[in-house]
Amino acid sequence: MENKIDKSKMLQSHIVLVNDAVNFKGTVEGNPSISIDYTPPLGNNLGYTSLELFLLSLSSCIGTALLAILRKMRKEITHFEIYSEGERKSEHPTGFQNITIMIHVKSAGLTDTEMVRAIQSMEGICPVLSMVNDKVDVQTMFQIMA
């Protein structure tokens, strides 16, 4: 693994098993490690599950793209958070069948119409969304806070 890579082209990660079950220590150079595990009986709840990391990956990707678009629209964002929830399929492979992305945003003068437009633009550029949007029904909703 190289020290300096161009992250606009290539990305890397590393995980290593740290117990007798399925607890991994995950890292990307320069960051604190992340404990990854699964629920019992397979795992011991000692960290994030893989699907929770996926929700963080997807929602942060959506959030980053949206912030870039809203700022290009000259909006000043004073609060921005995303709650994500994914429902798994009942049969193997039990990936998500649908994901709800709920955005709470605070920005003086931002209208519903502008936010809908920003979300449409985001859907065309978000890398993580683009890898799953034909298999997973991702619904992006928002609430503009006073």
Next chain:
Amino acid sequence: MENKIDKSKMLQSHIVLVNDAVNFKGTVEGNPSISIDYTPPLGNNLGYTSLELFLLSLSSCIGTALLAILRKMRKEITHFEIYSEGERKSEHPTGFQNITIMIHVKSAGLTDTEMVRAIQSMEGICPVLSMVNDKVDVQTMFQIMA
């Protein structure tokens, strides 16, 4: 967000913007938070990128499924780690076009043939892989260590 949810059916996560750029604090209840950011000029390299979290999600999902299968084959695993590397598309949306998963495994008596069989079984059940494998070329390779 509820405190206790059945993670075999439903999963949740939360991110909140913590600076004037794109640095998020990501969490799932009960876990230490993860700093998520992007490279300059959009971000400030203050954490994992969304696509790095995706690699951790995918590789830990593959690892967990493989460990379950290998143990069902009565294999004792004494070392297990995964290096992942993903190459992004050059045009928007810049998701991964291909990902290489390199598994290093140590297990007395484990043969190449058994490992190939385990990987084939894993490909049928890994939830994260199932959400992207028609869009992203995921190559899983391995090295059995002495």
